[in-house]
Amino acid sequence: MNSSQVLNRTSRCIAQPYENGTEDDQHTIDLGGCLFMSMMAFDGKANVLICVFLTLTTLSLALNGFTLLGLGRSDDLSWEPRYALLKNLILSDVVQTVNLGPFVTHCLLRRSTMTFNTWCVIQYFTGSACIFCTLITITCMAVERYLYVCHAIHYLSILTPLRLHLTVSLTWVLSVGAGFVNVALLHLGEGQYGAATDGLICEPDTVERHMGFPRAAAVTRKLLGLAVTALCLLSYFFAYVRMYQDACNAVVPFNMVNTQARNTVLFYCGMLLLQLVPMFFKITSDALWELQGAVIAAPMSTLFGADSSLLAGTLHITLLALLLVPPCINPLIYGLRNCEVRQALPGIFRWKGDNSEQDMESNGASSQGRWVE
Template sequence: MWETEARNISIGCVWPKNNRTARGTEMLQDADYQFRFLLPELAVPALICLFVLLTVFSLAVNALTLSSIGRSDDPSWQPRFTFCRNLMLSDLLQTVTFGPAVIHCLIHRRTMVSSSWCYVQYFVGSASVFTSLVTITCMALERYLYVCYAIYYVVILTERRLRQILAAVWVYSISISAVMISLLLLRGAEDKSDSTVTMGLLCEPDVLEQHMGSPRPLAIFRKFFGAFTLLLCLLVHAFSYFRMYKDARNAVVPFNAVNVKARRTVVFYCGMLFLQLLPLLIKKPGPTATAAALHVSLLILLLVPPCINPLVYGLRNAEVRLALSSTILSPCCYDDRMLHCL
């Protein structure tokens, strides 16, 4: 009798393990099926190479720019350096969150599984995107003050105000992301899908919200603050660059070459702004082949801005190039007029 009871107990203890194994196998099969629906096998190696290239390039150029530009002896350069460092930090955070996750899914040929790491991607990704967008908006205002109010520039953008602005940028972005993840966990738990496998390679908002049943309060909140931030960014850029171009044109009317250069600069930064905003403008429809293509395109576009931001807002500026040169060539120091080798 004791032997029979022992066998029954041991059999009963094996069942949960078998159930966990079966559920794990079923989950992986579901993830493999969703992956095959998203991507043809022939496209996977090319996408792996593309995402690895974007991730490595973004990490390298952002880390180099962030570590090279420090404090400037010229107070008029310090605000630009401060905003540039903040943008590089946000881009690094975005790249580390998005790049490895997508590469892991592509290598293992399966979609993202809903887990704690998925919620971390949702929170950190949303916060970094909002931070980059608001930082670029502040950089447009900083250029406007530098060009149009050069006499009062240093008085307006003091170190204390710069710290307050950066703190407000991060508090704004993190607060929005915290409310979004709270609404997702509270409201989405009621309509959550039975499957633990999402329909994407990354837990970006559309994918995770669809998996959680598309909670209406979250959709309203995200669209409202997303539209508000987007509109604010567009208005600030339009106002700042229009005023800068207008003042520069009035000041140097006889010099057509200068006007052409100013016009090209404005068009260039407007194009870079559009590229920065493009991931926010893509709306993914239902589970169709078009939706799969848009999802992959969105993932690529999420990694493109962190690659170009250091080049556009960092290395393109003479002050930043000067700081990079002085860091790389440590025996030499630069001022704003000439190079002095020690």
């Protein structure tokens, strides 16, 4: 089925019930199904996507659950700032997964888009808060590693239990506060509650469209997202570059190159960029939205035909899939890759990996020579 056939089917789907002009016919219109049809030409695509989102959701919940189980079973790890921040990251990832995966799968099974209602706004708030919390927590984890490696002597005096609890609480206060601000600014517009949306979840563009495009909400959301992403990148690169420099200085007297430190820096920076792909994707689309102007505020299918409707649907689904990737890889990067966490898991899930991290920590004779993941 080509794009012109999809447009014809969608047009008949919407127009046919209006032919008699009766009120009963208008109530029978399945706008959600029509919008879903215009976004996804082949029914087989929906079945494939159901498998994809079910797999990502299950994988995320399983990996985060096993990591949290390992941390909870170990009394030695529970007090460390590194793992306290990791548990906070896991909590954010689990909430994000539950807020996204089941609802996308439900829409795919129903072959219909989301309905804009109060729950839709709650979903938007929860998703925004979790994304902000994840970015802030990852930033704090990078700073914590920097303090551990580069300021080991003062590490425990800087990261006291009280300061650690305040830091974790502050991440949620800032994230929830940003979500409340976005929702409050959204209500400057007039919402069209009860209408079918053109998405499988209430992501920012969808919510803003149904709230009448309040300019303050859109600008605030984009500026906050750009600022938090930039802060995360700058903090992360500063922390790991400084740790790499200290690790290299530790082996300079021996005329050696700390290859392991370099590989660790490249690994974590690469994983950070992978986690930020959804944010880069969203920032790019927001920038294009601003450059093209308000003309694209109208549904793309009415302006440019079914091809643009299918393209918009593809981009929307791609973004939803990318949002489920970080919750899947975060426990692998920051938790299960660490031999201490693996040893804390139950026997059936215990991994027998190398002890590269422990060897790395014991290489330096001074605090400046420490290099840990």
